[in-house]
Amino acid sequence: MVYQVIALKHRPRKFSDVVAQDHIITPLRNAVESGRIHHGYLFSGPRGTGKTTTARVLSKALNCETPEKGEPCTKCTSCMEIAATNSPNVIEIDAASNRGIDDIRELREAIRYSPLGAKYKIYIIDEVHQLTSEAFNALLKTLEEPPPHGIFILATTEPQKVPATIVSRCLKFDFRLIPLTKLIETVEAICRKEGVDIEREGIESICVKADGSLRDALSLLDQVISSGVSKIDAPTVAEILGLVDKRMLLGISTAVASSQPINAINHFSNFVRMGGNVEYFIDSLNRHFRDLLVIKLNVKEKSFDGIADEMLDEYRAIAAMLDDGQLLRILNILAELFAGLRRRTADPIISVELALVKMAKLDKTIDLEKLFKAEPERRALPSVVDDLFQSHQIGPVNDLGESTEPPEEALPKTEIPVENPPTHISELNFDVIARRWPEVIKELNKKKKTLWAQLNGSVPVSLSGSNIKLKVEHEGIAKSANLPINQKLMEELTTKIFGHPLRLECTTLKDKLSQEREVSSAEQEYSAAITGDDIVDRTLEELGGRLLNWEPKDK
Structure with a gap:
């Protein structure tokens, strides 16, 4: 006995056998039962979803000798002939190989003749979008005025290529991918x-x-x-x-979540060694991380499509190791990787390995919006930012943006003697202020890092009453320090250190080095505006940053 492939052996024979297309099957069955038959049907949708199969079942139901509630009996002569594809009343045409005007002319001639021992003569035209424009024009007239016994069932995977004049003369049914x-x-x-x-x-x-x-x-x-x-x-x-085993995907995602890129690369190398397709690997990995994101967002769900129940706990454990921001960035990395491979811009294997390293080296994300909305007294930096700041203390930099501050162990540790703060402004003198000015800068570092970064290299020049004159690097810093909000802060700090508020009068350095670094007046004004901007100040302060450079918007 000749072996019959499973797809043909288990092909639906009745409307009730068609899988997951109830939105199409129900109206077709009702139309057959009520006798409201249209002369043209257009079935469109992805491949393998049942378009041609449904066309054959509909043909059976229309010509069945003993239909049951719109369903074909599958036992009469007509049903059996159609199932065996040798019925004289149901003609299947492959438009890919019979696409010319001569083929359609023959069809127009043949449809005039009455069916043999049946109600209808039915033409099933598969992949109808491949007909030529001339063939479509020839078919149009027959669709407009078909004989009473003639019925057309058109099937296509690309309905957008079917002329609107053809579509408008048919009942259109869209088949869906099966869940x-x-x-x-x-x-x-x-x-x-x-x-x-x-x-x-x-x-x-x-x-x-x-x-x-x-x-x-x-x-x-x-x-x-x-x-x-x-x-x-x-x-x-x-x-x-040649698929990507889910155990391999779990191993890769575990390596990524654990910041172990070499393990992720080893899994991928094994897949390539087995002859796996790189594009399919990326697609599978993309689906896998998408599943992790869905699990992360739906922690209370008990089951998920495509994930075995016995593996769900492993998925949940890996999802718990990654935050939402990391998963979104990983999916973006994979999307960029896939787009790059489509453009053939780099070696695919190296590109995937680099992407895996990126994914494994992602830091945890910080929600700046939530950070800024928090109450100042309750605001706390995430540990990752705190660790980053502690390990990257920012000090003076040179023109190249490189730190000029010597290592901490190289700095001489000098104890600043603690003196009782004077109780009256007349007790202050310039020598005391100049000697204890580092204390003011140290306190400023705790209160406002942006202003500390600007005044860290400032030098007291003179004292006049309660006004202290400072030398700063350039005019932009001077303007920023003279802002009311910054003056108020400095008065509070000097009151704490010296017992009385001091008002700053900043002047720029006029030595040769400062002249070489002098910026234009427009840039100075822009600098003052930027450094005095509340959002910029808060961002730099919260993240421990320092404004190194700026550029006017219209520049």
């Missing part, structure tokens, strides 16, 4: 009928690869069965079909 859960249920039922011993995880891998197409899923199942393995598990399915 993953329904696809898995259907394949499982067929495996039981066929006596195939296969793990559910293997069936899931097949159905994910099929991407909503039942025909593709059954064809892949046939390929796996042909391997001759008595008990088929998920690794076997992955090896035969």
